[in-house]
Amino acid sequence: MSNLGEYEMDFYQSNYIIDQQEQSYHDSNAYGNLYGSRQTQATEQHQPSSSVPPEMFLPASYAGQPFQPASNLDYYPHSSSDDGFDEEPPLLEELGINFDHIWQKTLTVLNPMKPADGSIMNETDLTGPILFCVALGATLLMAGKAQFGYVYGMSAIGCLLLHTLLNLMSSAGVSYGCVASVLGYCLLPMVILSSCAIFFSLQGTLGTASVLLIITWCSLSASKIFISALSMEGQQLLVAYPCALFYGLFALLTIF
Structure with a gap:
């Protein structure tokens, strides 16, 4: 089985x-x-x-020879982006920062007897003025005086008043940015005075003489630049007087 x-x-x-x-x-x-x-x-x-x-x-749009690959130049056009990048200005120039002009303006302020270049001074460059305002506030702070608000407030109001006055005095006219730029650059001697206030007091005879010298220095530099940029020959003393009043406020902050 x-x-x-x-x-x-x-x-x-x-x-x-x-x-x-x-x-x-x-x-x-x-x-x-x-x-x-x-x-x-x-x-x-x-x-x-x-x-x-x-x-x-073959399609109607085909313009080449049969059994030969067509050229792809139409599909990949030449890009002009490289040429555009070469023609673009530098970034600092687009932002309005020119270190050569900043250095020339600083030398013009430090030397009141040096002639001012009106083409360079008639610019709304605020890089130097902002740095000098911050430096003035920092030196006052090192001397035990926190006066940043007063520095910025008096700078804005003083520039507005001088802008109005210069437009009334000159026929060419001036912009607010140009006035702020010139007054800010001419604030550099006041920064030197506030730096001296860190080490000794300015309330004596020597301090008073130093303050008057700095105020004269700042006002003469500012008036020289204004008459050069606005073609106001023979009116430097008229422009220097309101500038002296403007810088006298900063001198009071430095002394007291």
Whole structure:
């Protein structure tokens, strides 16, 4: 009985394998015939006729030769960004910061007898004035006087009053930025005076003489620049008087 059972199992397994192989073979043949027929039809459809030239199948906008790659110059135009970057001015020049002009203005203020260049002085450069105002407030703070608010407030109000006065005195006219720039640069001698106040008191005779000298220095420098920029020859003393009053307020902050 055991031999008969093994024989039946072997028989059914062999029949199953044979049937499965035959079915797979027929399926693969059918799929191959179907795929081959479709490929043949697609080839026949896409294959051009021998009587039609290949140029007929090219698009109308194609201007090149057949069987040759077209040029991509139209798709990648030459960019002019590199030339634009070369022609752009430096960043400091765009911000209005010119160290050469700042140095020339500083030397003009430090030397009251030096002639002023009106083309350079007639600029709204506020880099130097802001630095000198901060330096004045810092030196007053080192002397034990926190007067930043007074420095900024008197600077703004004084520039506004002098701007109005200079527009009334001159026919050319001047902008508020130019007035603020000139008065701010001429504040440099006052910074020197406040630096001296850190080490000794200015309430004696020597201090009073130093204060008067600094006020005269600042007012003469500012008036010289104003008459050069506004073409106000022969009116330096008239311009120097309100400038002396303006710088006298900062001198009072330095002394007391």
